[in-house]
Amino acid sequence: MRARRKKREEYLRKQWSSLHSRSDEQGGSEELAQGKAGRSQVRRRQHTFRMFVRRLLRRSEGAVTVFFIVVIAMILLLSTVLIDYARIASFHTLTEHAVRTAARSVLSAYDAALYERYGLFARGGTPGETIFEKSLRGTLEYDGGDLGYRPMIPSVDRYTVETAAYLGRYDVLGRQILEEMKIKAPVDFMIDMGSRFTSMSKLMKETSTTSEALAQTGKLYDKRQKAALTALDRMRDLAQLASGSMTGDEAASLASNFASYEGWEQSADSLSSSIANAEVRLAAGSNLTTKEKQALKDEISSMEQQRQSLRYQISAYLNNMWTLADNIHMSTSDALSELPRLAQSVIDQIAQAEAHNRDIRTAVAQAESSVAAGYDRVSDQSEAADSETSDHAETVHQLRKSSEQLVWEDRWFTSFRKEIEQQAEDLKAVAAAADTFAASAEVASAGSGGDASALSAEAARIQQAYNIFAQRYLSPAAIITQREQLIRAADAADRQRKREEAEAKSIMNDTKRMMSSGTTDDMTTDETERYKQVAARYDANRLFNTAADEAVEAAAQWEDDVEGQRESSVSMMGALFNGLADMLAGTRDTLYTGEYVFHRFQSYQSQLKMTAGGNNVSETIGHATAFGNQEAEYILYGFDKPGANVAAAMAEIFGLRFAIRLTEGFIECRSLGHPLLVLSGALLYAARNAAMDMKDLMEKGSTKLTKFAAVDIRYSDYLRLFMLLHGGGDKRLSRIAAVIETNTGTDLSLTPAAVSASADVSMKLLFLPGAMKVLGRFGLLQGKVVGNRYETTKLVGAAY
16 A cells, blocks of 8 residues: 555656646746745645645545446446347347248148148248248337337348248158048048958958968868879889789690690600601511502601691790790899889879878968968957857867868878888789799790699799789779778869869859950040040159159959969958058058048049949949049059059959958858868858959949948948058159149149248347457357347248
């Protein structure tokens, strides 16, 4: 404090000296004039100033006042900054709200026709810039009028409005469809369709599993039958090896003539002796007369002829014996060489039959493991079925279990193998007996001696072995016949099964011809051009979305045979219940899109009533080819050919009816006993009644759900199911867009469903723009300070 006071005193002295020197210069003449009186007055003033300075330097109250002034200045500075900062914050909130409100106001002008017909929002009416400007300026630049003071009045400097999110895009169109259907789609579907089918889930699961199990069993059964019968054919081929010289008949014949052969040998030897004696007498008979000599010569000639005849017989017998021996050796050699191959062929066929038999045993388990999971998922999420439906499901389940009676036990194949082994041994026995006889025959034919009784015994052994072999495998072929009877035990059922399958196929073909006999010859040029327009708009929408090619959707087809139809129908029903399960689990897109199509687009339903007025079914199908009558079908299937979409729908309806009627068929035909006969009877029942359902559909526009639930299901209801069955996908959205564009003439790729807007707004700062600039440099402001105004830009977007 003292040092501070000294500094103040020194400063005041300097100021006083300076003041005193100036006074001397200016007023020197006056002091000289006034004299001593003037100098005394100056001294008094100096003394008074010194005293004032001393008192001033010794006081402390002034320091508080200065400090207070500094603080007040800082508070005022901060207050002004905070006031402007608060105005800026409020300015941001106000302008953000105003710009967003203006953007929403732009969306208030929509295409009323598009909304009324298809429930879709898109920009239309008054230009967006006009609406945006009026709303924005009316909100921000209003000065308050008579309502009082406004702390800020923003100014709109510039603005832009741009369209966005065109309705032709998949995400935009799909979102609007979901918004349109999110309330009514699940409610309507469950009331109209879901509750009717969910109660059938257990029964349809049993039908699907049983039909698949029995169908697979039937295929394996036929393969097993074929393999087993082929094995029998190979056994018959093997039995034919014991033929010709191996029968023993020729051997027995030659053996029975062996005694004659020996007699011929003795007679020939006797004749040779007699001839020799006669020749000796003739040579020594000089005393013989001419007549006696001639008689003796005649006698010799006669004996030679007899001997020649005997030698011919002996030679022929020996040749036959030798030939028979050779034939026997060749036959046995061929038979024994072919025996392993044929026996192995039989064993291989038996092994194939046994493998098919094992597959029959596991067919039920495989069918149960491969059934669609949607059945159980639907059952878990829905109410329990009534007692009647549960009883029917149990009946069908027991039918599936009955397929076990088609399985042959393992000992059946073991005994079959033993039979082929025994046949081989029997053939070897025949061959051994024949070879033994052939060896003896060779010895005898070589002139080394022989025994007639031994040869006869050996020939008898051949015949005995062969007769046993023939009795078992040739005629009457007891073993083969008995085995064939076991294999063909169900031939009667098989023949009936084939007849029923053929009849079912005939009924299906008739139905197919009836539903496909329409013509498109009466289509107008305008209608044909309409189909082309739809196809072109579909392609344009796909291009607009730059969509990659998806997998080709499976188109419904009429099957060529009853088994193909069964497989297709069961697969369709499984996919349908998978879709129902997804819907119950909360999967929304497919259901919502399908219900949107059902509610907003025309289907073939109205045309079906034409048949009730007397029109022929095929004529109705053929003539009702206008695109406007099958918009929903086109969206579902996507064919750009007249009538093709309706035909696909009819094929799928027949398939669905076939699956439902197959369930009834199992219950109606359960008393037939043989599992495969039950299946064929059920298939025939399904074909007949599905064909009748199609006639009812054409005449009444609806069918009954089942024999056990007399609920009407309309043609359009089937389409709703198929929408769920085939899923959604981008292609369906493109077809929806193509139909809308064709009907309204509006290009959805140019129709915005959202806007984006930007506005440059500003307001005047009241106090310190420089301070606001400093805050802006530290990133505390969202805009910038230009002069004494604060400017910012607001960007917003809004969509339907």
